[in-house]
Amino acid sequence: MSDADFVEYARAAAPRLRRTAFLLCHDWHLAQDFTQTTLAKLFVHWRRIQRRDSPDAYARKVLLRVFLDHQRRSSSRELVVEHIAEAAAPEDQPELRLTLLEAMGRISARDRAILVLRYWEDQSVETVADLLGISAGTVKTQSARGLTRLRRLLHTGAFAVHD
Template sequence: MVRREADFTAFAEANATRLRQIAFLMCRDWHLAQDLTQSTLTKMYLAWGRVARQGGDPFAYTRKVLLNTLLDHRRLRSSGELAVDQLPDRPQQGDPTAERLTLLNALALLPPRDRAIVLLRYWEDQSVEQTAEALGVSVSVVKSQSSRALALLRAHFGPDRELLFS
């Protein structure tokens, strides 16, 4: 029991920051990302014995738990997003900070599953098969939704910055 807790503590300390960053990219709210990370780590603690016995990559399973926690949160009525009349103006200069903010705004336009696919495939550099396994969908779903999501991101960035997603 003590060893299991020590193993989980080491895992949580090593991966909490990365999980929080992934959660932020999925939800675009640091406070919600912190809550999602804590909920995910709580769920992982409760299942740690089973996860450790199964072997494999516990971080991959943790990402799946994080995504499911976010999707559960989105289903709650209190988590509705606010619609805006107009999209924010695109930056005129090649400022990396402005481009990063524009990318984050563009990611926010994607539905949660599409955003998760883009983040796992291109931010976490996962293969199509790994992404499909993490999300519990088929390879063809990952391919079609990532293609559609990238097209939306390209449209948001415009033709002058299309090379960002090539």
């Protein structure tokens, strides 16, 4: 229950939190800010968190709240016209990954959070409901609607991926 325990946890969890944050916001620098804010909040309550079963679940919940709070506060948003991914895309179909990331950026923040948690983080409906403070039924409905919106965007080709 020392600061050294937190440092060890933070070093191990930071890359995973940053990847999840990137999937939520599509900006590596903002993802880093979200990760740092999350870790700072965890540090403040570290002794209490450590007594829980899963610091990872608590960290995920804090990260989601940081992301959603940012979305609510952002009255004027910066529009990224062209985005260069900092992470390597899979070699077999990089354009598919870019297309999917672009489509994810066009759905609502809440839908994106639900889809990232359910299908990227592979969390259960109940876990997602608990993290977002909504009912399991809402998670199921929003998951289906989010996937439908994503499929519609991908099917219609409502955007172009730049070379």
